Amino acid sequence: MSEFDLIRTHFAALGSTREDVILGVGDDCALLTVPPGQQLAVSIDTLAAGVHFLPDCDPEALGHKCLAVGLSDLAAMGAAPAWATLALTLPADLPRTSPDWLAAFAHGFGQLALAHGVALVGGDTTRGPLSITVQVHGLIPVGAAVRRAGARAGDLVCVSGTLGDAGLALRALLAGEVPAxxxxxRLERPTPRVAVGLALRGLASAMIDCSDGLAADLGHILTASGVGAELDLAALPLTGAVAAAVAETGDWGLPLASGDDYELCFCLPAGYRERLAVIAARCGCPLTPIGRVLTGSGLVCRSPAGAVVALDAAGFDHFAAGAR
Amino acid sequence: MSEFDLIRTHFAALGSTREDVILGVGDDCALLTVPPGQQLAVSIDTLAAGVHFLPDCDPEALGHKCLAVGLSDLAAMGAAPAWATLALTLPADLPRTSPDWLAAFAHGFGQLALAHGVALVGGDTTRGPLSITVQVHGLIPVGAAVRRAGARAGDLVCVSGTLGDAGLALRALLAGEVPAxxxxxRLERPTPRVAVGLALRGLASAMIDCSDGLAADLGHILTASGVGAELDLAALPLTGAVAAAVAETGDWGLPLASGDDYELCFCLPAGYRERLAVIAARCGCPLTPIGRVLTGSGLVCRSPAGAVVALDAAGFDHFAAGAR
Structure with a gap:
């Protein structure tokens, strides 16, 4: 039995749960049906050991995360998850050094897939340094996708969940400490905000997920939309640990420029403000207004005292920055 | 400009050539339209340095090959190529050691994409040991896909092009020689038999592409279809170089069990035999009957003298076999 066959056994029940999978793993291609009136949304991402996760990362968490990253991209378009493909590069000595690794990885991937009704429809296994590439496929009614380019002056800037938790955990791990x-x-098993993304269809004017840090990701919305924005730092939704770290250091980089939060940042016409609490309650996820879209360009952050706070780095660029 | 932006510039014209690409690279997801009456065919493959290609492989050829491998999978289903996504893992020192590498890679990928009307709709770049994952997406009328499971006793076993050329080239390279x-x-710039695959819709009862070697790949058809087959080795389409190597060594492994040919192996109801020459002429590609599908199971090969030839290895399994 090949490694991919082994993984497949963990998905056997899952692959048959979707009627739109005409042919799953096991032929030259998978065959899939996109219903009339729906568009296909796709996104591909690679997670590599030593770049996106620490080499000793728990395999069950890694299986979860490599799918979560893709589902977060679907959420940011307002797409409903449907299918995934998985290209796994595994070290040759893995079966010897970690005999249970693959089962744990498949379990983490499979549980998240099951929770979102995602079928694994194709894959590939290769020998080499640990690296995982996942492509996700979602469905969205024609014209309903929430893009980056729709923000308008006067819109609220909002964010789901809390910011900086994953960055704080990574900071601890890199310092050799044990994070809470x-x-x-939050770092290793991020929650893709799929329900929030779906609920914001027809409401949000622009949306993106925070994978590289709020400032950088919001910056993509601003650039694509040809607008600027002002953030009220006092409004940022922070857990106690992150708020304490910011208070201690005076550095807002943690919530603004550390990646891996996988929260949704979106712009919302001010008239929909009342809907936020309803959607938040329905989705079980805080949704917080943190600023306003302005004419012009660029991002201005105001401290709780009203001063303008400069940002050192515009978020995290996996390629431009050093390895993490 | 990021590496992916750089690659994207090479595809700027290409991305806009397809009306079914609603949104290409540059948002959280690409948005794509599958026309009514069509199914989506997808396949994902990783090529890794030292496993699937030699580390000093010409980047232009590599760009070609990593897309060709996927297009070959689409061809084997009878699907028309539409879109591709590309996840590139590149060594950190590549811009210094090979400043033109990326442009050459993108050119090789782009020329083949252009030839088949394929739009690059998404991608990711990561730092690490050189590795390329491509997902291809094709379209096929509902019910028209040619699967592996349809072969019936009495069908002809046929193959496109010639067999063993890529294996002979690899053998020379590994011996430190310069192949013709x-x-x-044939090894580094395989030709995906897309036109042949499309022409065989509605005719072939089963089809697969020869990536792991004819015997192994035909074996997948036989297993999926619950049949056996007999091959007439004298009928195998061989170039002079491969025929000479077989004659010299008496080893049929070169055409039967070496991978990377990316020819199509298909089964054809005998009544369609006359069509082969017509399709071959139209597609500019030889199509050769090489055996018959039988009841039962397993693959029997008969030498030109009529003797049964044993196969040492059932083709090439990237994972089970050693690195190549």
Whole structure:
């Protein structure tokens, strides 16, 4: 039995749960049906050991995260998850050094897939340094996708969940410390905000997920939309640990420029403000207005005292920055 | 400009040539339209340095090959190529050691994409050991896909092009010799048989592409279809170089069990035999009957003298076999 066959066994029940999968793993291609009136949304991402995760990362968490990253991209378009493909590059000595690695990885991937009704429809296995590429496929009614380019002056800037938790956990790990388990879970097992993304269809004017840091990701919205924005730092939704770290250092980089939060940042016409609490309650996820879209360009951050706060780095660029 | 932006510039014209690409690279997801009456065919493959290609492989050829491998999978289903996504893992020192590498890679990928009307709709770049994952997306009328499972006793077993050329080139390279340029091109710049695959819709009962070696790949058809087959080795379409190597060594492994030919192996109801020459002429590609599908199971090969030839290895399994 090949490694991919082994993984497939963990998805056997899952692959048959979707009627739109005409042919899954096991032929030259998978065959899939996109219903009339729906568009296909796709996104591909690679997670590599030593770049996106620490080499000793828990395999079950890694299986979760490599799918979560893609589902977060679907959420940011307002797409409903449907299918995934998985290209796994595994070290030759893995079966010897970590005999349970693959089962744990497949379990983490499979549980998240099951929770979102995602079928694994194709894959490939290769021998080499640990690296995982996942492509996700979602469905969205024609014209309903929430793009980056729709923000308009006067819109609220909003964010889901809390910011900086994953960055704080990573900071601890890199310092050789043990992060609190809730922070560590935010880094290693991010929750893709799929329900929030779906609920914001027809409401949000622009949306993106925060993978590289709020400032950088919001910056993409601003650039694509040809607008600027002002953030009220006092309004940022922070857990106690992150708020304490900011208070201690005076550095807003943690919530603004550390990646891996996988929260949704979106712009919302001010008239829809009342809907936020309803959607938040329905989705079980805080949705917080943190600023305003302005004419012009660029991002201005105001401290709780009203001063303009400069940003050192515009978020994290996996390629431009050093390895992490 | 990021590496992916750089690659994207080479595809700028290409991305806009397809009306079914609603949104290409540059948002959280690409948005794509699958026309009514069509199914989506997808396949994902990784090529890794030292496993699937030699580390000093010409980047232009590599760009070609990593897309060709996927297009070959689409061809084997009878699907028309539409879109591709590309996840590139590049060594950190590549811009210094090979400043033109990326442009050459993108040119090779782009020329083949252009030839088949394929739009690059998404991608990711990561730092690490050289590795390329491509997902291809094709379209096929509902019910028209040619699967592996349809072969019936009495069908002809056929193959496109010639077999063993890529294996002979690899053998030379691994021995430190310089392969003939036509053989080397067969290894490094395989031709996906897209037109042949499309022409065989509604005719072939089963089809697969020969990536792991004819015997192994035909074996997948036989297993999926619950049949056996007999091959007439004298009928195998061989170039002079491969025929000479077989004659010299008496080893049929070169045409039967070496991978990377990316020819199509298909089963054809005997009543369609006359069509082969017509399709071959129209597609500019030889199509050769090489055996018959039988009841039962397993693959029997008969030498030109009529003797049964045993196969040492059932083709090439990238994972089970050693690195190449």
């Amino acid at each position: 388990s809730d922070l560590r879970a | 340029s036509d053989l080397r091109a």
